Amino acid sequence: xxxxxxxxxxxxxxxxxxxxxxxxxxxxxxxxxxxxxxxxxxxxxxxxxxxxxxxxxxxxxxxxxxxxxxxxxxxxxxxxxxxxxxxxxxxxxxxxxxxxxxxxxxxxxx
Amino acid sequence: xxxxxxxxxxxxxxxxxxxxxxxxxxxxxxxxxxxxxxxxxxxxxxxxxxxxxxxxxxxxxxxxxxxxxxxxxxxxxxxxxxxxxxxxxxxxxxxxxxxxxxxxxxxxxxxxx
Numbered sequence: 001x002x003x004x005x006x007x008x009x010x011x012x013x014x015x016x017x018x019x020x021x022x023x024x025x026x027x028x029x030x031x032x033x034x035x036x037x038x039x040x041x042x043x044x045x046x047x048x049x050x051x052x053x054x055x056x057x058x059x060x061x062x063x064x065x066x067x068x069x070x071x072x073x074x075x076x077x078x079x080x081x082x083x084x085x086x087x088x089x090x091x092x093x094x095x096x097x098x099x100x101x102x103x104x105x106x107x108x109x110x
Numbered sequence: 111x112x113x114x115x116x117x118x119x120x121x122x123x124x125x126x127x128x129x130x131x132x133x134x135x136x137x138x139x140x141x142x143x144x145x146x147x148x149x150x151x152x153x154x155x156x157x158x159x160x161x162x163x164x165x166x167x168x169x170x171x172x173x174x175x176x177x178x179x180x181x182x183x184x185x186x187x188x189x190x191x192x193x194x195x196x197x198x199x200x201x202x203x204x205x206x207x208x209x210x211x212x213x214x215x216x217x218x219x220x221x222x223x
Contacts, residue, residue: 030209031209033211033212035214040216041147041198041200041216041217041219042214042215042216042217043153043200043202043214043217044214045211045212045213045214048210048211050209086152088152090208090209095165095166095207095208096141096143096158096160096165096166096204096207096208097155097166098155098212100152100153101152102151102152103150103152
């Protein structure tokens, strides 16, 4: 079992739908990152959080430390949100290392 | 300037070639990272430099040789690579190591023939 697991692996939505991607982890963490990767490669850091909730535009990330679970929500989804979303955990002992989930491929159709 | 730049964008090299990948940031970050990413897989950490000193080498084969000539620049020297080394190579930086957000570059797509 991976230390960081994401679900679903693939997600297809219609434009305008509310989207949730889940991330569960089995280790104690100091921070959890949500990353976005578009086709062609470049990775954008969306959020780094260690408690509570963060919001940026149509994106919301939440984390529940007790349940070892984080969610990334996209409101009013748009085709340009189509990308791979990756959660990555940093543990207290891992220093600079991130443990990555396998990623969620999101496709938003017009 | 909040960018990490990488050159070249694409590189095709033979197994006997020597080439280098370059990464640059001007955000004053003191930690820089090399990752390797195969198709449909998450990135795998290769090396971390902290204050221009190599702090993590994830048992990477010696045909990959990192270099950090100054706090803004990170190179990855490639020699005698294998076809299975074909991948996207991503550079990232953060203000320091540890509990900081990492900023990623666009990557270099490497093909070894």
